[in-house]
Amino acid sequence: MDDLYRELILEHYKHPHNHGRLEHPDISAEEHNPLCGDRIRLDLRIEHDVITDVRFDGRGCAISQASASMLTDELIGMPVEEAKRFSKERLLDLIGIPLEHNPVRIKCALLALKTLKAGLYGVGHAPDDDDL
Amino acid sequence: MTSSMTLDQFDILALRREFPILSQPMNGKTLAFLDSAASSQKPRRVIDCLEDYYRRYNANVHRGVYRLSEEATFAFERARGKVARFINARSQREVVFVRNTTEAINLVARSWGDVNLREGDRILLSVMEHHSNLVPWQMLAQRTGAKLEFLSLDGEGRLVLDHLDAQLQGVRLVALTQQSNVLGTINPVAEIARRAHAAGALILVDGAQSVPHMPVDVQALDIDFLAFSGHKMCAPTGIGVLWGRRALLEQMPPFLGGGSMIKVVSLHESSYADVPARFEAGTPAIAEAIALGEAVDFLQEVGMARIYAHERELLGYAIDRLAGVEGLTIYGPQTTEMRGGALSFTLEDVHPHDVAAALDSEGIAVRAGHHCTQPLHAHLNVPATTRASFYLYNTAEEVDRLVAALDKARNLFG
Ligand SMILES: Cc1ncc(COP(=O)(O)O)c(C=O)c1O
Numbered sequence: 001m002d003d004l005y006r007e008l009i010l011e012h013y014k015h016p017h018n019h020g021r022l023e024h025p026d027i028s029a030e031e032h033n034p035l036c037g038d039r040i041r042l043d044l045r046i047e048h049d050v051i052t053d054v055r056f057d058g059r060g061c062a063i064s065q066a067s068a069s070m071l072t073d074e075l076i077g078m079p080v081e082e083a084k085r086f087s088k089e090r091l092l093d094l095i096g097i098p099l100e101h102n103p104v105r106i107k108c109a110l111l112a113l114k115t116l117k118a119g120l121y122g123v124g125h126a127p128d129d130d131d132l
Numbered sequence: 133m134t135s136s137m138t139l140d141q142f143d144i145l146a147l148r149r150e151f152p153i154l155s156q157p158m159n160g161k162t163l164a165f166l167d168s169a170a171s172s173q174k175p176r177r178v179i180d181c182l183e184d185y186y187r188r189y190n191a192n193v194h195r196g197v198y199r200l201s202e203e204a205t206f207a208f209e210r211a212r213g214k215v216a217r218f219i220n221a222r223s224q225r226e227v228v229f230v231r232n233t234t235e236a237i238n239l240v241a242r243s244w245g246d247v248n249l250r251e252g253d254r255i256l257l258s259v260m261e262h263h264s265n266l267v268p269w270q271m272l273a274q275r276t277g278a279k280l281e282f283l284s285l286d287g288e289g290r291l292v293l294d295h296l297d298a299q300l301q302g303v304r305l306v307a308l309t310q311q312s313n314v315l316g317t318i319n320p321v322a323e324i325a326r327r328a329h330a331a332g333a334l335i336l337v338d339g340a341q342s343v344p345h346m347p348v349d350v351q352a353l354d355i356d357f358l359a360f361s362g363h364k365m366c367a368p369t370g371i372g373v374l375w376g377r378r379a380l381l382e383q384m385p386p387f388l389g390g391g392s393m394i395k396v397v398s399l400h401e402s403s404y405a406d407v408p409a410r411f412e413a414g415t416p417a418i419a420e421a422i423a424l425g426e427a428v429d430f431l432q433e434v435g436m437a438r439i440y441a442h443e444r445e446l447l448g449y450a451i452d453r454l455a456g457v458e459g460l461t462i463y464g465p466q467t468t469e470m471r472g473g474a475l476s477f478t479l480e481d482v483h484p485h486d487v488a489a490a491l492d493s494e495g496i497a498v499r500a501g502h503h504c505t506q507p508l509h510a511h512l513n514v515p516a517t518t519r520a521s522f523y524l525y526n527t528a529e530e531v532d533r534l535v536a537a538l539d540k541a542r543n544l545f546g
Binding site: 104 | 516
């Protein structure tokens with residue numbers, strides 16, 4: 001339990017950062033995890049190839065929502081090119097819990113990143129889950 | 133009732149000792165296995181039975197003329213007989229060994245369905261069906277132009293049967309679960325079978341959740357097909373059963389072609405074996421079938437009526453106790469009347485994955501998700517639920533642990 005739900009995760013889950021919607025976002029993407037019904041929507045504001053603002057909303061388990069919250073913190077001020085290369089290892093590092101052997105929950109953890117990639121690359125052009 | 137509620141139907145502790153896995157520690161606690169609706173645990177004698185086959189008489193069946201093969205064939209066919217008696221089939225020829233419920237239903241959809249259904253014919257299902265008893269019919273409808281109709285549910289998750297006779301107009305087949313794997317609802321299969329027959333329809337019953345948990349008598353129910361899985365009834369994975377009325381099976385073409393299902397083969401055509409061999413192409417799951425026979429012996433020695441009574445008592449206790457957990461909603465019937473031991477619930481807005489992970493850390497195994505019933509969850513208007521399900525080896529103490537862990541989870545995530 002303590003392994004799976006670090007204090008930090010529960011904190012982000014209960015008080016998510018950058019939660020909500022942007023008015024007239026430059027990019028907006030939404031992804032689902034059909035296995036558990038988790039849903040994340042990301043709105044991005046982009047100025048001169050830099051992400052200047054982000055909001056997310058959605059519903060799902062603590063891990064999916066907390067990871068979205070943590071990811072948004074990272075994204076603000078990040079060049080689009082860097083965001084496109086944001087790796088799953090980097091996100092899992094942030095989340096800081098061992099999920100390598102938990103194939104179901106890792107999908108929850110990576111849903112926000114998948115949404116980001118779908119938004120930046122365009123649906124259908126984003127890397128597969130395994131190559132995030 | 134208290135947690136020390138004694139189950140006088142049988143000695144539950146002695147029974148639990150038959151299941152080696154149950155004495156295993158899980159995350160530092162004793163394992164409380166509350167996910168038997170997904171797959172049950174196996175008693176030692178079933179595990180031993182598999183090993184005995186491989187150690188003593190492993191050989192292909194219906195082929196060799198040597199001693200080992202004869203012994204294997206004898207044990208395999210004896211298992212078929214045990215299964216036939218277990219569900220009160222008229223003959224063991226009515227028992228077809230398949231991999232699981234899913235394959236049994238696909239067999240009927242492919243074999244009976246492709247031959248008998250025409251454009252405009254109807255198949256009547258219900259909103260609570262498992263994907264196994266839905267997708268094969270969607271595929272059949274696409275192949276034949278038949279139409280799917282659905283029985284709806286009332287607020288307690290019971291079938292609405294007020295318009296059944298009208299809904300049966302033009303229906304060729306009713307395909308219905310006897311017990312919902314999510315709501316626990318037990319459907320009045322005998323009555324529906326009677327009315328289906330009066331309307332000229334056949335009825336296939338998905339027994340995946342009923343055959344393991346209560347006495348099921350195909351003659352008393354007067355149904356046409358019954359599908360169930362060994363792995364949910366103390367037997368290994370990889371073995372399941374399609375029971376069908378012999379007269380129907382006799383008229384059905386093969387599903388898969390190959391060895392064992394033929395009489396005479398020439399280069400351009402073949403004649404097919406009698407049932408059930410006609411539907412058992414290729415080498416079957418021999419050890420698993422024999423072990424299913426052993427599981428059936430075990431269940432009958434405990435007694436299906438006692439198993440049902442035990443689960444019902446546990447279910448009643450669980451419904452009472454869970455009512456005390458703040459923010460918890462149980463889906464399906466709120467009493468034990470015509471209800472089995474699959475209890476699905478939500479805990480306020482806490483996601484079922486989080487609930488299940490919290491329970492796991494207490495050594496309690498439950499399932500979270502849509503349980504292969506997406507349309508039912510859409511009907512309930514929840515993306516996912518957490519499900520605790522009971523079997524003969526579960527105890528009131530495990531229910532107490534469930535309740536305590538849920539209270540803890542609510543505090544953590546709430
Ligand atoms: C009601 C019901 N039908 C069908 C199935 C499918 O069983 P299997 O996966 O063994 O084919 C299940 C099992 O989850 C079930 O609960």
